[in-house]
Amino acid sequence: MTDIKSIFKQQCIVPDVLTTAPSDFISIQYPSGVSVDIGKELTPTQVKDKPNVKWAAKDSEYYTLALVDPDAPSRENPKFREWHHWLVGNILGGDMNKGVVLSDYIGSGPPKGTGLHRYIFLVYKQQDKCDFSKVPKLPSNSGDKRVTFESVRASYRSVLLEQRVVTFNRMSIQNLNTFDPFADAIKSSEDDVQDGLVHVRIQQRNGRKTLTTVQGLSSEYDLKKIVRACKKEFACNGTVVEHPEYGEVLQLQGDQRENICQWLTKSGLVKPEQLKVHGF
Template identity: 80%
Template sequence: MTDIQSLFKEHCIVPDVVKIAPSELLNVQYPSGVAITMGKELTPTQVKDKPTVKWAAKEEEYYTLAMVDPDAPSRESPKFREWHHWLVGNILGSDMNKGEVLSDYIGSGPPKGTGLHRYVYLIYKQTGKCDFSKVPKLPNNSGDKRGKFSIAKFAEQHKLGTPVAGNFYLAQYDDYVPKLYAKLKG
């Protein structure tokens, strides 16, 4: 078992988000200068802008990237599990610019007093180019249709299999969160 798989189990991402943890590390670097160190705490301020992601991609293959929060609105009461923050499909190789944005990036926004949330990044290798025409395209200025999402069900529906790479961090409320909520009311 790899460190990734051990930490996904230790933090209950397996089974809360996926049944099988990925074996490869997904590198995530934010414009603020911070990178995800698996399972470490970051602030909503540090992760407010869309990051750069890198993994061991094959240039002729298609991939799907997801970022989800299984702890919405809190880990004790996850009635909106999962809230998806970012969803991009049909990424050719590792070129995120060549992907189909299904849900534009929204940074972490854990409500005040709800403690630490897990923010999980997953990469799935597609068997070919997928038809995502029936998937609603969500902008980054609205939280509508993001709650009660299941990346496992989405992966099953689109025949994505199990994730090949992943990473995660923890975050709790900071003074950026009200600014994010104002943006989402748009």
């Protein structure tokens, strides 16, 4: 029989995330075919899609599920602990299809050079069905407002108090997973071209305004110089921001996906096969 208490202390899940170890585990299966085992190392490609999650639930009870990373941006400097990747509430009887998605699922993507991250699935048993109408819903195409899961817990407490519940009871079910963030990266032998994938995304802002982001450029490059060149070339505004999960990210105003891909390949910073363009 697995000694859960010892495992969680060895992995420092206790006390980094929990004060006491759980008594059981949940079952997690990804569409890629991999399942989550204790401490098993998985790649971002294997966990990019929302998994199937099961646990021993009672038909008449409501639950909340969360997936958190306590090692953002790194285990040595976890200033964004706990960055949450997924949050679903009001899960009746453990049926995920009957839950309310508060934060869409985002797969793992630790910054380069930060080592293995611990990804922890947490299940809470609610005292009753909650009113989440005032809780903002977070989409999968943005990392905003996902930092420090403690603040999310505080939001839950206020909602639960409205439901006349004094405490938010933790169900003794949890699972641990660690990932190698670069096991599936494309490796380049040329020193002047970075390793791994460069993700180019577009995000919807207020109204019809859009924002293009570029994540995964080599840390050897000066992103501020790159953004200045792009602003001049594309006649748009731009900046460099520090993302808690992905490190430095280049942001450009408008839909610049085609322009930035052409510019990066033409300048020799990225090979075409290293670019991955995302939609909304």
